[in-house]
Amino acid sequence: MEKYIINGGHKLSGELSIQGAKNSVLPILAATVISGKTSVISNIPKLRDVDIMIKILSSLGAGVTLDDDVIYVDSSTINKIEVPEELVREMRSSIIIMGAMLARFGEVKIAFPGGCEIGPRPIDLHLKSLRQMGAVIEEAHGFLECKTTGLKGCEIQLDYPSVGATENIMLAAVTAEGVTTIRNAAREPEIVDLQYYLNEAGARIVGAGTSIITIEGVKELRDCKHRIIPDRIVAGTYMAAAAITKGEIIIKDIITDHLLSIIAKLREAGVIVYANGNALKVIGPNKLYALEMLQTLPYPGFPTDMQAQIMALLTIANGTSIVNETVFENRFKHAEELTRMGANIKTFGKVAVIKGVKELTGAKVAAKDLRGGAALVLAGLVAQGSTEIENIYHINRGYENMVENLRSLGADIKIIR
Numbered sequence: 001m002e003k004y005i006i007n008g009g010h011k012l013s014g015e016l017s018i019q020g021a022k023n024s025v026l027p028i029l030a031a032t033v034i035s036g037k038t039s040v041i042s043n044i045p046k047l048r049d050v051d052i053m054i055k056i057l058s059s060l061g062a063g064v065t066l067d068d069d070v071i072y073v074d075s076s077t078i079n080k081i082e083v084p085e086e087l088v089r090e091m092r093s094s095i096i097i098m099g100a101m102l103a104r105f106g107e108v109k110i111a112f113p114g115g116c117e118i119g120p121r122p123i124d125l126h127l128k129s130l131r132q133m134g135a136v137i138e139e140a141h142g143f144l145e146c147k148t149t150g151l152k153g154c155e156i157q158l159d160y161p162s163v164g165a166t167e168n169i170m171l172a173a174v175t176a177e178g179v180t181t182i183r184n185a186a187r188e189p190e191i192v193d194l195q196y197y198l199n200e201a202g203a204r205i206v207g208a209g210t211s212i213i214t215i216e217g218v219k220e221l222r223d224c225k226h227r228i229i230p231d232r233i234v235a236g237t238y239m240a241a242a243a244i245t246k247g248e249i250i251i252k253d254i255i256t257d258h259l260l261s262i263i264a265k266l267r268e269a270g271v272i273v274y275a276n277g278n279a280l281k282v283i284g285p286n287k288l289y290a291l292e293m294l295q296t297l298p299y300p301g302f303p304t305d306m307q308a309q310i311m312a313l314l315t316i317a318n319g320t321s322i323v324n325e326t327v328f329e330n331r332f333k334h335a336e337e338l339t340r341m342g343a344n345i346k347t348f349g350k351v352a353v354i355k356g357v358k359e360l361t362g363a364k365v366a367a368k369d370l371r372g373g374a375a376l377v378l379a380g381l382v383a384q385g386s387t388e389i390e391n392i393y394h395i396n397r398g399y400e401n402m403v404e405n406l407r408s409l410g411a412d413i414k415i416i417r
């Protein structure tokens, strides 16, 4: 299995452009099913999860071609309603294809997505909402068999602002009869990007980015083009890399507005951040300050997908920090691995206490999930000596060309097979 080998102690410097957002491209690729026409999507990141979504679309019969960072999807040729189980198991977020398939065909069979490394990942809010719109969903033998004679728009109150549930309802509502209103909707920028794509295809959606989204059902959609927004979590990860190595980097092709909670917490930790519309300069201080409280919350709160990366930073900050992971059940697996590198972290359920140490030392560690793996890379960049990171396939799910990018900024990192 491939591993990263990192020799720590090199300050990062230079410039970097940020890839398209994984959590935007996945729901938008699922949404291409609805139109039965051609969608041209650009700024596609080269990621394992994107490959899986392409396989899912192709397995359903869609024509999919990838030309550099542009994907052409012709969904007119889709002729199957069963999503392959092995692909759903590989990527639980493929559950958002349910709404799109119900909107297009009124039918879909999909394996129940298992939990994953960061928690049980239930889909009760997805199922409750789709049933409210008129889907009949049988759960048997690990599969979900969904049918409808026609989805009907309705008022949906989400118990929790779930990103995936919001997306699934939006997709199902696009061709439903009448108007669907989602209250307590997720407000993430990726939901706004999904609304842009769908409206470019002829949907009638307003309110994405707020807690109330209204979708007026339409009869059909059309060919369209769309460019994916930059990945705010990848941007935040490289910002943390500059911070932890006392480096100085410029990050380009981003939307600063999407990073405000990350910028605020990095500044609180003593990191210098100069921001303008689509670029940032990040300077790591000689000493990082501990954070009295870092609480992960739905957007616009601090993103759970940046929790592990900031925890890596806090392991060498001055003082003791508290991290409260309120979004997922089990998202501290990186703490144990950071401890092997000399960090002083104690976890109590969804709360972690990190006492800053003078320095980390390189060690053999293993990535347990996508963002936890990124945190280990950050720790390896600053640790004394060599760090070996196993299971880097987790990291490749969300980071395009991580080794090339870090090497271009001066890091001593390589892949061994």
Ligand code: EPZ
Binding pocket: 022, 023, 024, 026, 093, 119, 120, 121, 122, 123, 124, 125, 126, 127, 160, 161, 162, 163, 164, 165, 186, 304, 305, 327, 328, 329, 370, 371, 398
């Ligand atoms: C999306 O996951 C992202 N994935 C996650 O990014 C991100 O961490 C998460 O949103 C929160 O921002 C994609 O967009 C592909 P949720 P999703 O539904 O949709 C509970 C990464 O690292 N919940 O908002 O699965 C759930 O268990 C990944 O890029 C229910 O209880 O997140 C969790 O505790 C990781 N019932 C919380 O809500 C449901 O029906 C948030 O989940 C649905 C969710």
